[in-house]
Amino acid sequence: MSKAWQAYARHILDTVEKIDRIQQRGDLTRDEVLYDASLRNLQTLSEATQQLPEAIKAQYPAIPWKQISGFRNILVHNYLGDIDAQTVLMVVQQHLPPLASAVRAMLAAGPEDKM
Secondary structure (H helix, E strand, O other): OOOOHHHHHHHHHHHHHHHHHHHHHOOOOOOHHHHHHHHHHHHHHHHHHOOOOHHHHOOOOOOOHHHHHHHHHHHHHOOOOOOOHHHHHHHHHHHHHHHHHHHHHHHHHOOOOOO
């Protein structure tokens, strides 16, 4: 039996909080440990968004769901390690807050268990 989508939504919020804590430790564009930790958390966050029901995601069209999924593929399959730290920082600063707000709204909207 698959997990309910709410578990993945809560995981997204937990991951956003982890990334926030990583940022509080320093500049991920200058510290490779913080950078790597951010990348790993962005990967798991992106994977979790793939488990949210399409019908629910469609209610939040301002969130670039396909790009988030595609970003996961870039993170996982970029074997040469040439991901730009400035781009990662921009994703963290500009895209995670609206994503977290949308996921909180999804969870608050009700206990719909459909996948």
